[in-house]
Amino acid sequence: MSPKQQRGEVTADLLLQAALRVFVEQGEQKVTVNAVCQASGVSLGSLYHHFGSIDGLFVALGHRWLGRMLEELTGSLVGARDARSGIEAVVAAYLRFTQEHRDAALFLHSSYAERYGWAQGRAIRDAQEARLSPVAAWLDPLVAAGEIAPLPQPLVESLILGPVVAVARRWLAGYGDVDLDEAARVLPDRIWQALRP
Known part of the structure; x- marks a missing residue:
């Protein structure tokens, strides 16, 4: 796996972990693109790149x-x-x-x-x-x-x-x-x- 692919996997994993954390701590209604990006420290563009949408x-x-x-x-x-x-x-x-x-x-x-x-x-x-x-x-x-x-x-x-x-x-x-x-x-x-x- 190339370093770029490894970074991509790490980024995707950070987003997945943050999404679960936001869901559990704040509830489904508070799960937004901005909340997940803030909780993960990952950019909005990266979220859309890896997953297309929330x-x-x-x-x-x-x-x-x-x-x-x-x-x-x-x-x-x-x-x-x-x-x-x-x-x-x-x-x-x-x-x-x-x-x-x-x-x-x-x-x-x-x-x-x-x-x-x-x-x-x-x-x-x-x-x-x-x-x-x-x-x-x-x-x-x-x-x-x-x-x-x-x-x-x-x-x-x-x-x-x-x-x-x-x-x-x-x-x-x-x-x-x-x-x-x-x-x-x-x-x-x-x-x-x-x-x-």
Whole structure:
């Protein structure tokens, strides 16, 4: 990689970090090109050069963190011995990611990310499916072997991730009534009850 490319990557990374920081500290309404440039120390021209717009910057931010989260989820399945241990691993990985990367999780679970997801539904779904192919590769043989109820894959994914996402959102909202460690212990068994054949 050339020095110019390295500088470009550093600049893009500064902008992404600043965008997340502004989003978390000041809220979605305060995320402007000027606020991100001021927080990053990067020029307006550089933001437009790398991302095209503030929306382009947040699209890149979403892809970055969604990619990291999905990598952790798929990586958690490597040592799974069976369907139940895989569910435990995925639940634990999701909740651990939420706790360890709270700011990114706030963004990924935000109304902004949700609105973007609906507007860019097909593109996001295609990107997620590519990243989730290891999960599908893990699930399909389990369904075929009768270890998991024979449901369409989107329903299986929803039964696994739906409760976990709801708990993560509640914890991120700061209600103070959700313990992620307890959820990691309790949810896998409840999810397994819904998925077992």
